Amino acid sequence: MNFELSEEQRLLQATVREFCAREVTPNARRWDEAEAFPHEVVPKLAELGLLGMNIPEEYGGTGMPLADQAIVIEELARSDGSVCLTVASHNSLCSGHIKIAGSEAQKQRYLPRLASGEALGAWGLTEPGSGSDASAARTSAEWRGDRWVLNGQKTFITQGSVGGVFVILASTTPEKKQRGMTAFIVEKGQRGFRAGKKLEKLGLHASDTAELILEEVELPDEQRLGALDHGFTDTLRILERGRIGIASMAVGLARGALEEAVAYAKQRVQFGVALAKHQAIQAMLADMATQVDAARLLVRRAAWLQDQGVRTPSESSMAKLIAARMATRVCDTAIQILGGYGYTREFPVERYLRDVKLCEIGEGTNEVQRILLARHLFGPTVTG
Ligand SMILES: Cc1cc2nc3c(=O)[nH]c(=O)nc-3n(C[C@H](O)[C@H](O)[C@H](O)COP(=O)(O)OP(=O)(O)OC[C@H]3O[C@@H](n4cnc5c(N)ncnc54)[C@H](O)[C@@H]3O)c2cc1C
Numbered sequence: 001m002n003f004e005l006s007e008e009q010r011l012l013q014a015t016v017r018e019f020c021a022r023e024v025t026p027n028a029r030r031w032d033e034a035e036a037f038p039h040e041v042v043p044k045l046a047e048l049g050l051l052g053m054n055i056p057e058e059y060g061g062t063g064m065p066l067a068d069q070a071i072v073i074e075e076l077a078r079s080d081g082s083v084c085l086t087v088a089s090h091n092s093l094c095s096g097h098i099k100i101a102g103s104e105a106q107k108q109r110y111l112p113r114l115a116s117g118e119a120l121g122a123w124g125l126t127e128p129g130s131g132s133d134a135s136a137a138r139t140s141a142e143w144r145g146d147r148w149v150l151n152g153q154k155t156f157i158t159q160g161s162v163g164g165v166f167v168i169l170a171s172t173t174p175e176k177k178q179r180g181m182t183a184f185i186v187e188k189g190q191r192g193f194r195a196g197k198k199l200e201k202l203g204l205h206a207s208d209t210a211e212l213i214l215e216e217v218e219l220p221d222e223q224r225l226g227a228l229d230h231g232f233t234d235t236l237r238i239l240e241r242g243r244i245g246i247a248s249m250a251v252g253l254a255r256g257a258l259e260e261a262v263a264y265a266k267q268r269v270q271f272g273v274a275l276a277k278h279q280a281i282q283a284m285l286a287d288m289a290t291q292v293d294a295a296r297l298l299v300r301r302a303a304w305l306q307d308q309g310v311r312t313p314s315e316s317s318m319a320k321l322i323a324a325r326m327a328t329r330v331c332d333t334a335i336q337i338l339g340g341y342g343y344t345r346e347f348p349v350e351r352y353l354r355d356v357k358l359c360e361i362g363e364g365t366n367e368v369q370r371i372l373l374a375r376h377l378f379g380p381t382v383t384g
Contacts, residue, residue, distance in 0.1 A: 052115025077252025081355030082206035094121025101226030119164025160210025203354025
């Protein structure tokens with residue numbers, strides 16, 4: 001057992017940290033306030049290899065192990081939750097689905113474009129009437145003799161209005177509910193396919209979230225991704241990895257809040273001494289540091305297991321559940337330590353709190369993680 005980062009991992013961490021200090025942190029507040037997608041950062045992320053980190057080298061990516069991707073995601077989140085979510089979802093959901101389930105032709109056609117940043121990836125499962133309950137999905141794909149025809153609506157889709165390559169889950173055998181879903185690759189500009197309303201959010205303002213509309217979208221069978229009715233089974237594998245990403249994002253935001261709070265406590269004087277001298281503040285910071293580390297260890301375990309080729313249904317849920325809950329509390333406590341200043345935009349901690357809440361919701365809410373974990377404890381016959 002080894003808890004040390006390797007020399008390569010330290011170098012990776014330092015490189016991404018330096019990149020963020022130069023290209024992301026100085027712009028994060030402006031991007032948040034503009035509530036617009038920061039297109040200018042995309043080529044820079046691509047140049048550093050971060051848009052292809054989940055893509056094998058033979059398809060133009062950097063093919064990083066998941067443990068290394070977790071390091072990158074933590075660093076990005078520490079700097080800006082929105083840029084972090086863009087990178088995490090592009091890699092783990094869209095590219096990840098094509099990598100896991102795609103044919104050789106699909107991988108050759110799409111993965112190099114995704115790795116180079118020529119196209120951003122988006123992934124659509126959620127619908128207006130179907131979030132935690134995928135079995136309620138209504139988007140359909142019907143085989144009409146020589147082509148598929150997709151109809152329906154997706155919502156909450158990250159990169160929904162800025163993406164170029166979309167993976168869409170649609171029902172192909174409705175009576176089988178979520179077990180009758182199939183994935184399809186849809187490209188921007190495809191007839192009948194368009195982004196709908198952009199969603200206004202509490203946080204992650206510089207991450208694009210939009211509805212998708214599919215009206216008689218005609219696709220050849222070559223655009224089917226994975227086996228017929230296998231979309232949800234593949235989704236479970238993808239989310240096992242994606243949840244490790246969201247957990248890393250939570251750790252990064254919490255670490256950011258902790259570092260801001262420590263720095264502030266050292267320089268802010270009240271009652272004649274620095275806040276850091278007050279034991280009540282020390283205890284808050286000690287708890288925050290402990291919780292961030294504990295969550296990171298669960299993230300590393302899950303990522304390491306994935307890198308050994310082991311499935312991690314429970315380990316990913318545990319990491320995400322602990323990290324997301326911990327991070328919301330830690331960001332909230334950081335505001336408390338900064339007092340009134342923490343409540344202003346002068347410091348990034350209020351943004352961290354607004355951004356981090358997503359980690360308790362996206363890729364399965366806290367409640368869904370607990371349901372999945374309970375299923376592993378009791379087996380589906382008991383939990384239903
Ligand atoms: C910023 C953002 C980005 C997102 N990006 C994507 C994306 O790229 N692609 C995509 O497909 N989706 C995306 N999502 C959607 C996200 O995955 C869903 O919001 C999430 O799965 C929850 O679904 P819901 O919002 O419909 O909530 P609901 O499922 O309606 O749940 C509402 C509440 O009820 C609880 N609940 C539901 N069922 C149960 C139960 N059985 N027992 C106990 N409690 C329950 C939930 O935990 C939650 O607290 C994104 C969401 C956000 C906010």
